[in-house]
Amino acid sequence: MIVFVRTLTAVLSLSVATCVVAPAASAASPRQEAAWGAGLQRIDGYVPLYWDAAKGRLYLEISRFDQELLYQVSLASGVGSNAIGLDRGQLGPTAIVKFERVGPKVLLVQTNYTFRALNAPDAEQRAVADSFATSVLWGFSVESGNSARVIVDATAFFLRDAHGVADRLKATGQGSFRLDESRSAVFLPRTKGFPKNTEVEAIVTFQGDAPGPLVRQTTPAPEALTVREHHSFVELPPPGYQPRSFDPRVGFFPLTTYDYASPITAPLERRLITRHRLEKTDPSAEKSEPVAPIVYYVDNGAPEPIRQALIDGASWWAQAFDAAGFTNAFQVKVLPADADPMDIRYKMINWVHRSSRGWSYGGGVTDPRTGEIIKGNVTLGSLRIRQDILIGTGLMAPYAALDPDDGPELSDLVPDATEDDIARMSLARIRQLAAHEVGHTLGLEHNFAASTYGRASVMDYPAPYVTIAGGALDLSDAYAKGLGAYDLWAIRWGYGADERTANAVAEDGVSRGLRFVDDDDARSPRSGHPLGSLWDNGPDAVAELTRVLAVRQFALSRFGLHNLPIGAPVSTLEVRLLPLYLLHRYQVAAAAKWIGGADFSYAIRTAAGTSPATPFQVVPADRQREALAALLTTLDPSVLTLPASLLAMLPPTAFGYDGGPSEHFDSHETPFFDPLAVASIAADLTVTALLQPERGARLVDFHARDAGNPDFTEVVSALVSKTFASGAQVRPADLALRRTIQHLVVTRLIALAANVDASFAVRAGARHGLRAARLALQTAGDATGTALREDIERYLARPEAPAPRTPPSPTPPGEPIG
């Protein structure tokens, strides 16, 4: 659910052709070629192919010289590891290319469309073109031909690592791999010709010297890693597409190019949005059928009931196009059994398997000249739904009713009434996810503000909204069902409006409060927009944090054997505990953004001022302090401590259950479960958020602007006083936990004080906190408390002296949560 791959290709709506064996004489003219092609299989199409079965060689017949076409590389079969990131159906580099004949060679040249001189005289265009590099992707040797058309041997061109698999394996620490041509070959079942596109697929094998662990996990013989890479040559889309100017107030992906012919007083950058071509058959009608609808195809390899959920979720977009003035403009179908998902003509929703859970993607192929999206390509990771099932079984304790009639059936995932609830929630998430990823391929960026005003967009990351009702948890409203107000507005602006009416539509959305906050202002812990958060819920991040803590506490207090199906090892309780124990992690991050935060918009200058009217506004001081107070409650022993009854029965990982995709907490007691490390992990969510260096610097600044705003030292003092204040006598049973959290705070404060990238005032604030902690530890009589005080003293006296410290336990991966 993430990045939009900006690449390109062509929209074609032709029936699927099949390979045709024809005499080579039909390919071209004279005698020479007829003699050359004898006995070869001709595959007719946009760029005709010849297959030499005897020698295993594939030839291209080239007749369109100096004419541009699209060239797209993709990965037809993947490696199956989320961490490596080489997934089935992944799109690779795309280019606008042309064949240039030079004596005995044909060069495949990629045009540079980033730097141009639009509508300028030829000489000016040449000056720009010659100022920047082009790329010759390949040099073919002419085998046969005449002045009109030539035959080139393209076998080596297709049997190369065009997708960059070896580079990716190396970059992800999987070792050095090189392509072995002797174990690579053209894959004929997916090598096809069509009137407007030619598709070639190749089996490519990589020889590895010392394959890394991820390859070892997923590949039968790790030294020989075989995938299939796909190449498409496609006719450029026809003229007539109307590019649309970018507007930062509406979250469409920008396509930025540089126009050196623009007047010197006008911007060099030309910012367009990416979107599909969609025209009304009757442009004057308020509502009209489109000239050609946007049709998506769902992977026929997706099983039921997931397949139907994908169709349902993707189909939500039909409502938006309907509201934007079109009839039947957006359709979703199942890919026909005889169609090829790698065929560039199909906009695909792929269901992809990996060995571990990971992100889903909405990508596509975009014309770099205009921003026209030609192919949408969605990749959905199949393990996502299992993460939702895991969250659901952790929350719901669904195995409470151990009805003997049910029998101990391992296959029966959830043998009681909540089975339906959890499955329904998980399928609701898949619908939402399908809509989200398709949204990317329609041109839409994330909108991380949308969850704060009524689930206004499927382009946000949703956290399951779980409530306590009637003494039980309720999952029925966990995920949104349908598009939101922002989605309808965005499609109306991007597809329903034209260049002339777009601003009025944008203003309409702004006046209705349809806020947009993108990745850069939400994803990083250093971002500081109070509305820009991932996996959060509701308009009030602070109130929601308190509510989520209550839901978490409710589920934790009941957590135990009822969360496990009969037959499952008791140790696997930990796997179910992990997402539940850290249920509040994203709401902590959301609430922290209020502290030293500012509500801002991507406002533009208007005649009257700005739109929206307020470009930047510091979060009110009382709201910042409310957030601080709520965050500090997450450090209460009651939040961090697990029920003693659970600890009393939780064994280490059962024999035979090591490895695999299951996630575990860090432990200093390995192989035992470590409740102190676990508490430290949860506490660290808050401690790290409060001591975030950019947040600290903003606090210093905002306090300087208005003394009513909290200063960074106020935040540090509150943290230290929460975790160190003596107050009531600490029970011996709580002392170990208390010292663990204090050690975490001291470690984070020393790291911040030593962080040369942090502002001096922030580092000074950290030292201020250390001095306060030292003071509080003055009376500590136990070994840990004394050592902690000595640690602080040593650091304050000699900050440069090396002092190896036990690092805080790492936070287990959380995203994507469902």
Ligand SMILES: [Zn+2]
């Ligand atoms: Zn996304």
